[in-house]
Amino acid sequence: MSWFKNFFSCFCARSIMSNSSKHNTNYHEEEDLNINQNQPPPHPSTLQLQEPSSSSLLEDAEESNLNPRSNVPQIFTYNELDDATNNFSHIVNLCGFGYVYKGTLPNSNQVVAVKRVGESEYLVKSHMLSLLSHQNLVTLVGYFSQGNIHLLVYEFMPLYSLKDHLFIDRFPRRRRPLDWNNRMKIALGVAKGLEYLHNGTNRPVIHGNLTPSNVLLGQGFNPKLTDFGLPSININIQSWARSNRAMGSNFGYSAPEYITNRTLSTKTDIYSFGVLLLHLITGNQAIVNRRSRSGQIIWLTQWVQAIMKDKYHLIDIADLSLSGQYPKDCLESVLELAGLCVKNDAEERPNIIEVVQQLEILEANKYHSPNK
Numbered sequence: 001m002s003w004f005k006n007f008f009s010c011f012c013a014r015s016i017m018s019n020s021s022k023h024n025t026n027y028h029e030e031e032d033l034n035i036n037q038n039q040p041p042p043h044p045s046t047l048q049l050q051e052p053s054s055s056s057l058l059e060d061a062e063e064s065n066l067n068p069r070s071n072v073p074q075i076f077t078y079n080e081l082d083d084a085t086n087n088f089s090h091i092v093n094l095c096g097f098g099y100v101y102k103g104t105l106p107n108s109n110q111v112v113a114v115k116r117v118g119e120s121e122y123l124v125k126s127h128m129l130s131l132l133s134h135q136n137l138v139t140l141v142g143y144f145s146q147g148n149i150h151l152l153v154y155e156f157m158p159l160y161s162l163k164d165h166l167f168i169d170r171f172p173r174r175r176r177p178l179d180w181n182n183r184m185k186i187a188l189g190v191a192k193g194l195e196y197l198h199n200g201t202n203r204p205v206i207h208g209n210l211t212p213s214n215v216l217l218g219q220g221f222n223p224k225l226t227d228f229g230l231p232s233i234n235i236n237i238q239s240w241a242r243s244n245r246a247m248g249s250n251f252g253y254s255a256p257e258y259i260t261n262r263t264l265s266t267k268t269d270i271y272s273f274g275v276l277l278l279h280l281i282t283g284n285q286a287i288v289n290r291r292s293r294s295g296q297i298i299w300l301t302q303w304v305q306a307i308m309k310d311k312y313h314l315i316d317i318a319d320l321s322l323s324g325q326y327p328k329d330c331l332e333s334v335l336e337l338a339g340l341c342v343k344n345d346a347e348e349r350p351n352i353i354e355v356v357q358q359l360e361i362l363e364a365n366k367y368h369s370p371n372k
Contacts, residue, residue: 073126138216139154184334278301
């Protein structure tokens with residue numbers, strides 16, 4: 001485990017940046033929003049949004065030359081979405097630019113999530129998601145745009161986000177802990193989604209915002225990525241980051257090269273994926289809910305590094321909610337892979353194909369409880 005000795009050093013000088021819940025873009029059950037039931041939910045037409053210019057972002061998306069997907073998203077009328085959401089009355093999440101509403105399309109009875117977005121996000125994502133299609137990417141069902149109202153219609157993910165299941169202490173009434181097999185299934189699905197973004201199109205697409213909030217879960221804990229970014233061609237980093245609330249607002253997931261000089265590449269996604277693997281193993285958030293004796297914040301990667309000085313303390317790293325029900329050799333192998341992904345030097349990190357190959361082996365090694 002000597003690889004753990006130095007790959008966290010960049011965290012020592014980091015300042016604390018908040019991961020406010022207003023930046024989440026996944027879907028949450030309405031019971032967590034604490035919305036005043038005596039007041040009607042805000043209607044999309046009443047919301048005022050402020051965004052950066054969208055011209056450079058749209059140009060980047062249009063230059064991507066991505067392969068078109070087979071099913072074309074539908075263009076909805078405002079009245080159709082108003083009816084589907086029962087006059088936008090069923091709020092399931094607060095997102096960065098407003099609200100996400102749950103609805104049912106009357107013609108197909110498909111349950112959908114209708115998200116109010118700003119102009120930049122609408123132009124880019126309606127274009128990008130119309131071209132991308134993969135079993136591990138959230139599907140864009142359709143959209144509406146008129147005046148200053150821009151709505152994206154996504155498939156609804158019934159198990160909400162990975163964050164809701166991992167950080168169960170925040171939602172004690174809602175979820176049962178994820179077992180080891182489902183954690184590996186999710187890790188492999190996320191990796192395959194990234195593999196498609198990086199290698200499955202004419203131009204690599206950088207997710208740029210890979211966090212547990214942006215991994216949505218369908219039936220059977222099948223994961224799908226959401227809120228991914230732009231093709232890696234001619235990216236206007238500042239405009240893109242403002243539009244997507246990218247790594248700058250998710251500091252614990254940011255690769256060192258992004259922190260120092262705003263460099264984005266497929267290897268920055270690999271770094272964020274390594275942190276995601278550590279979440280799956282430990283059940284801890286990016287900032288561990290502990291403080292050192294000096295009063296400094298302890299990052300998840302620092303916390304793992306300290307424990308990994310002695311390989312016999314692996315039991316102290318595993319999520320307590322697993323109750324020891326995981327294959328010990330696989331735990332160490334996943335930690336090894338996570339360590340490679342979060343190397344400080346981007347060139348030393350594996351590519352996504354290598355990550356998928358390793359996870360396919362680990363996911364196939366199912367844990368079977370001796371009590372069954």
